Amino acid sequence: xxxxxxxxxxxxxxxxxxxxxxxxxxxxxxxxxxxxxxxxxxxxxxxxxxxxxxxxxxxxxxxxxxxxxxxxxxxxxxxxxxxxxxxxxxxxxxxxxxxxxxxxxxxxxxxxxxxxxxxxxxxxxxxxxxx
Amino acid sequence: xxxxxxxxxxxxxxxxxxxxxxxxxxxxxxxxxxxxxxxxxxxxxxxxxxxxxxxxxxxxxxxxxxxxxxxxxxxxxxxxxxxxxxxxxxxxxxxxxxxxxxxxxxxxxxxxxxxxxxxxx
Numbered sequence: 001x002x003x004x005x006x007x008x009x010x011x012x013x014x015x016x017x018x019x020x021x022x023x024x025x026x027x028x029x030x031x032x033x034x035x036x037x038x039x040x041x042x043x044x045x046x047x048x049x050x051x052x053x054x055x056x057x058x059x060x061x062x063x064x065x066x067x068x069x070x071x072x073x074x075x076x077x078x079x080x081x082x083x084x085x086x087x088x089x090x091x092x093x094x095x096x097x098x099x100x101x102x103x104x105x106x107x108x109x110x111x112x113x114x115x116x117x118x119x120x121x122x123x124x125x126x127x128x129x130x131x
Numbered sequence: 132x133x134x135x136x137x138x139x140x141x142x143x144x145x146x147x148x149x150x151x152x153x154x155x156x157x158x159x160x161x162x163x164x165x166x167x168x169x170x171x172x173x174x175x176x177x178x179x180x181x182x183x184x185x186x187x188x189x190x191x192x193x194x195x196x197x198x199x200x201x202x203x204x205x206x207x208x209x210x211x212x213x214x215x216x217x218x219x220x221x222x223x224x225x226x227x228x229x230x231x232x233x234x235x236x237x238x239x240x241x242x243x244x245x246x247x248x249x250x251x252x
Contacts, residue, residue: 030212037205041233044198044241051247055178066174075173082160089153096150125169 021105032085087111152200185248198241206234
């Protein structure tokens with residue numbers, strides 16, 4: 001039998017020390033979602049160089065950006081954000097289907113661990129290259 | 132204890148569409164990252180390589196659907212996050228209008244870019 005507790009308003013971030021796993025999952029999903037939609041607009045803006053009459057504009061823009069270490073590091077951050085949003089999104093879909101609600105805190109921790117593992121394993125691919 | 136937090140009112144049309152687009156995006160976003168960072172290194176992307184991929188009907192269709200579903204999922208998510216934070220009344224309608232317009236413009240520009248990348252059309 002589940003019980004419910006009044007944990008207060010989740011938007012009251014000042015009491016973050018009291019947040020449960022589910023509340024952190026909600027906050028992280030919101031944060032990663034905002035980053036991803038912001039990136040989508042930026043991504044289309046950069047890819048718009050493909051509409052230039054000269055195709056080298058597109059190639060040189062991407063190559064020039066990838067030459068910058070800060071861009072490659074930001075891409076690792078983007079990967080972390082995307083992987084967490086995907087894994088936590090799968091977790092949310094299962095909860096919506098009525099599966100895994102009682103283990104939702106454990107699956108949140110699993111999402112974090114898997115995100116960390118995938119990101120760490122991807123660092124050489126993302127950061128390596130033309131230093 | 133098990134608790135569930137959601138910014139959506141369960142069962143609504145936007146709630147269902149958010150989940151349907153999520154299912155599609157999980158696969159396509161992972162595929163996009165794999166193809167353009169691991170199979171092809173991002174630094175090695177060229178217009179000719181992009182054009183070769185985008186000139187395959189299946190790939191073009193997948194990427195265009197990716198654009199449309201990601202835009203809907205993102206803009207709808209932002210709209211719901213703002214409603215969750217107390218947006219209502221005329222401000223809600225105004226913000227909804229601005230977000231819908233921004234989403235539409237993104238899809239139009241993304242389509243323009245996709246067409247520029249392909250030799251299918």
